[in-house]
Amino acid sequence: MAALLRADFTTLWRNRRSFRLVLIVPLIILISWKGLIDKLGGVFVLSSCITIGLTSIGLMGYSNSIARDRDRGVFQRLRVGPVSAWTIMISRLSVQIAMIVLMTVLVFVVGYFVDHIQISPAGYAAGLLMSMLGGAVYLGLGQAIVGRIKNPDTVNSTTRLVYFVFIMIGMFGEFGVLGEVIEKLVIWSPYGVVRKVLAASLAPATWSLETTWALLASIGYTAVFVILGVKWFKWESK
Amino acid sequence: MPDPILEVKELNVSYGAFQAVKDVSFGVYGGEIFGLLGPNGAGKTSTLSAVEGLLHPVSGTVTVAGFDTREKPLHARANMGVQLQATSFQPELTIAEIIRLFASIYGVDLQDDAVKRKLAEISLEEAAGKKISQLSGGQQQRVSLVISTIHDPQLVLLDEPTTGLDPQSRRQLWERMEHFRNNGHAVLLTTHSMEEAEAVCDRIAIIDHGRIIAIDTPEALIEKHRHDPEVLKVVRKGKVTLEDVFIGLTGTAVRP
Numbered sequence: 270m271a272a273l274l275r276a277d278f279t280t281l282w283r284n285r286r287s288f289r290l291v292l293i294v295p296l297i298i299l300i301s302w303k304g305l306i307d308k309l310g311g312v313f314v315l316s317s318c319i320t321i322g323l324t325s326i327g328l329m330g331y332s333n334s335i336a337r338d339r340d341r342g343v344f345q346r347l348r349v350g351p352v353s354a355w356t357i358m359i360s361r362l363s364v365q366i367a368m369i370v371l372m373t374v375l376v377f378v379v380g381y382f383v384d385h386i387q388i389s390p391a392g393y394a395a396g397l398l399m400s401m402l403g404g405a406v407y408l409g410l411g412q413a414i415v416g417r418i419k420n421p422d423t424v425n426s427t428t429r430l431v432y433f434v435f436i437m438i439g440m441f442g443e444f445g446v447l448g449e450v451i452e453k454l455v456i457w458s459p460y461g462v463v464r465k466v467l468a469a470s471l472a473p474a475t476w477s478l479e480t481t482w483a484l485l486a487s488i489g490y491t492a493v494f495v496i497l498g499v500k501w502f503k504w505e506s507k
Numbered sequence: 508m509p510d511p512i513l514e515v516k517e518l519n520v521s522y523g524a525f526q527a528v529k530d531v532s533f534g535v536y537g538g539e540i541f542g543l544l545g546p547n548g549a550g551k552t553s554t555l556s557a558v559e560g561l562l563h564p565v566s567g568t569v570t571v572a573g574f575d576t577r578e579k580p581l582h583a584r585a586n587m588g589v590q591l592q593a594t595s596f597q598p599e600l601t602i603a604e605i606i607r608l609f610a611s612i613y614g615v616d617l618q619d620d621a622v623k624r625k626l627a628e629i630s631l632e633e634a635a636g637k638k639i640s641q642l643s644g645g646q647q648q649r650v651s652l653v654i655s656t657i658h659d660p661q662l663v664l665l666d667e668p669t670t671g672l673d674p675q676s677r678r679q680l681w682e683r684m685e686h687f688r689n690n691g692h693a694v695l696l697t698t699h700s701m702e703e704a705e706a707v708c709d710r711i712a713i714i715d716h717g718r719i720i721a722i723d724t725p726e727a728l729i730e731k732h733r734h735d736p737e738v739l740k741v742v743r744k745g746k747v748t749l750e751d752v753f754i755g756l757t758g759t760a761v762r763p
């Protein structure tokens with residue numbers, strides 16, 4: 270297990286392009302929204318950036334790496350050795366969880382120093398915890414996508430599309446520019462619920478009944494995505 | 508006779524409604540190179556995949572070194588070294604990192620100098636820091652074989668290991684297989700090359716349309732079928748070869 274983890278971390282690190290992309294996009298948004306903080310509130314900005322980071326980890330980082338390695342036969346080679354399928358998966362997921370922690374902490378740090386967003390220590394701790402929970406929603410979604418789609422190029426374009434939609438939603442949908450119905454849909458979408466839960470955990474005093482519903486919805490989305498993703502998943506790409 | 512290291516009994520493998528392997532039974536003993544010989548699509552890879560645990564057979568049993576592959580999959584896999592038909596290692600890792608990864612997976616503790624020695628054995632000392640894609644086909648093949656046998660397994664499974672190799676690399680691989688055999692290991696290889704089957708295999712099974720149609724030594728197979736009318740029809744220059752027997756038994760139709 271330790272050897273597999275080391276290999277998976279090395280692989281992640283050597284895929285510089287996607288490694289940077291995953292970390293840089295939320296930070297760019299964070300920095301470019303600096304002027305809007307008074308209007309939107311620091312908590313809204315932080316939670317949006319983290320949610321976008323989480324979607325890119327689950328969709329781009331996780332599902333693309335799985336689709337690619339499955340197509341190359343990397344998993345089949347591991348599977349003929351004395352390792353269980355779960356060990357292979359847990360190692361892969363651990364790498365992504367580490368990415369989630371790194372991304373969240375970076376957003377906190379940059380938010381603090383560049384955007385001067387300050388929240389309570391309890392907020393940071395709860396935010397980090399909820400960030401991992403929110404990450405599960407998108408790792409699950411990524412799993413469902415690699416489960417359904419086998420071709421790595423199709424996985425790549427699908428995840429890019431979903432990611433793009435999430436970013437657009439994240440930036441405009443919740444402001445109501447797209448109409449009331451869309452706004453409702455966005456709020457209860459896998460994007461909206463995660464952002465809402467994150468926002469409330471960053472400012473624990475604002476946690477409401479609606480946040481609890483959003484939390485339950487996040488757990489529900491995760492369960493559905495993971496069940497489908499595991500059910501559909503095949504280790505070979507043929 | 509001692510127990511076979513690999514024993515396959517009445518194996519059936521299906522992909523949906525299509526049955527790729529039908530009632531296949533054979534054993535491979537320590538100290539022999541056993542060839543699974545068949546045209547494309549005959550079911551060679553499917554048979555090996557069932558042995559390796561990559562797919563669940565519809566029925567039949569497989570034991571490796573006494574372990575049932577369904578009841579004790581990890582034990583069975585710990586006793587086999589596998590080279591897949593289309594293997595790929597993580598392209599982001601260096602050769603030394605890949606070797607160390609698989610060594611730990613198989614529970615072998617390899618220090619840096621041991622990795623160097625392994626690479627020296629296959630004359631690839633300088634490749635330690637290279638990525639797999641920077642090696643030639645023959646070199647990749649050597650790395651793959653070193654990894655397959657890193658834990659000195661009782662059973663070595665090689666799926667078309669010499670396809671695409673130049674004659675020198677092929678000869679070198681044959682010698683390595685013979686080396687394993689002479690050390691008492693059981694080697695199972697698949698091939699569609701008659702020349703290879705005749706040159707290195709102690710026994711062969713001819714498989715076609717998922718069924719084994721003959722198992723014996725290459726010499727005995729030629730002897731047994733030399734007077735078959737189907738074989739005589741395809742003989743060239745009057746001398747019966749393994750290829751004539753193979754074509755006589757499997758028919759002349761070209762496979763996709």
Ligand SMILES: Nc1ncnc2c1ncn2[C@@H]1O[C@H](COP(=O)(O)OP(=O)(O)O)[C@@H](O)[C@H]1O
Pocket residue numbers: 507522525527545546547548549550551552553554
């Ligand atoms: N994953 C699969 N799904 C459906 N059919 C398959 C699959 N793998 C192999 N087959 C079919 O099973 C048959 C045997 O294939 P295979 O075992 O790969 O043959 P060989 O290795 O002898 O060339 C072929 O007809 C092939 O098309």
Ligand SMILES: [Mg+2]
Pocket residue numbers: 551552553592666667
């Ligand atoms: Mg094959």
